[in-house]
Amino acid sequence: MEPSRDSLDHKRLIEVLTMAQVQTMQLKANLSEHQPSFELCKSLAQNIHFALNEAISISMAKLKEQENHLPPVCFNSPSPDSPVTGSPPSESSERKEMSKKRKTLPKWSNQVRVSPGAMMDTPLDDGYSWRKYGQKDILGAKYPRGYYRCTHRNAQGCLATKQVQRSDSDPSIFDVTYRGEHTCIHKLKPKASASQENQQDYLSLSNNLKVKIEGQDHEQASTFSFPSSQLTYLSTLDNHFMDNNYFSVSPCVNNQQTTESDFNEIISTMTSTTNSPVVDMDFMDINLFDPNNFLP
């Protein structure tokens, strides 16, 4: 039973808002710590901003949609194979029938920072079993890029692949780009059962894990971060293909003695300094990395 586009958008809206809420809790928790990580706060605030931006964008687009009685716009960008009734408006730009070979798979990337001491070549075990099928020196990059595909490609026809590249600026950061969704019946981590310690391993390895989802047709991208502490990433972001970014960690929320004012201050500061017209999709240009936007 195929859900309607409308319900998909609503679902997406809920996901995004849930995301914002989760990140907000994490931000609060972090601020209540003895030494709040500025980087973490910045990252969380940025993610919240993105999430809310997207939520507003969805809402406004839906509103416009209803006003104009236009066919629904779906914000669940992937799944290009789904035969959407209605003309795709993005087809105006004459793409010369992009050969069906590449570019058809959804793509998103993580930035994984491993703990500085552990300079392992395997940045982050994401729970899937990968098989390396290539390595390439990339122009301008200090380190080669590794190409991996799902081990079950032959057995189950799983087309998921990923690329891993070490950041040349910071060798402890790996840029992991996922492509395609896992169709394999996959057992999460053949190792130890999903014990708490094992999950703590994930945390220690992913000090700062960013997930960037990229649609194929538009440049719009959403970015979310996974902080090292109190990782409680609940949403599936886009359950079309986000399975392997699903980290379920015991929600060890800190004591909630955070002063609401501190938190609100940061948020208000952020929104006031980045008062962009939210609907525009170019919010990636917003200078969220200016520390002045976040300094208390």
Next chain:
DNA sequence: GGGATTTGACCACG
């Protein structure tokens, strides 16, 4: 011996 990795060649795309 079987599966994973390495590595140069090949190919598609811009």
Next chain:
DNA sequence: CGTGGTCAAATCCC
């Protein structure tokens, strides 16, 4: 034609 992604033979490792 250069670059990035994939193939596949050779090699490695258990």
